[in-house]
Amino acid sequence: QQQVKQSPQSLIVQKGGISIINCAYENTAFDYFPWYQQFPGKGPALLIAIRPDVSEKKEGRFTISFNKSAKQFSLHIMDSQPGDSATYFCAAKGAYGGSQGNLIFGKGTKLSVKP
């Protein structure tokens, strides 16, 4: 049973375009939703994160949109650049209490930005 569903599996975007990756979750106890970016040969690195008390968070060209009622969140990359080509993972985590420290990941989206 997959608790965080991510789509699409792969995405090709032209330079300057908008990349959109979507995630949906099941567990309403999740209260922290990070996006990780992974380049080949490297580990995932935190890109941007949101908590469910806000509907949008923007950091530079990266924006998370969050829809609590639909249990969905998405990553938008504006003005996509070839250097953004990487695998992106959405994740979720429960409120810390006892053992709920682990992240639950989506399957990842491989983004290619064409020059």
Added chain:
Amino acid sequence: EAGVTQFPSHSVIEKGQTVTLRCDPISGHDNLYWYRRVMGKEIKFLLHFVKESKQDESGMPNNRFLAERTGGTYSTLKVQPAELEDSGVYFCASSRVVGDRGGTQYFGPGTRLTVL
């Protein structure tokens, strides 16, 4: 500040052999996590240490996997005996404090394990 390091970066072993993976977290990080990504699937949680104690090992697949964290510093993950389905990339992550609600987890580069 040095990041999370993992050793080895790659390991190729035969079914039935033993392999030990090592993780050195960021200095001062009490929380240490192990995750695994099997090809084409999501990154899955294996276990969580707080200092030297196992906080949550609910993701460990079976008793062929043994994790330790000596003195609350580095951690090892031993697979004995290895099976074909153990192949994948094993990530280690660490975060600063216990009870940090957000608790940014910093990931190492991973160990790619191939069991033949």
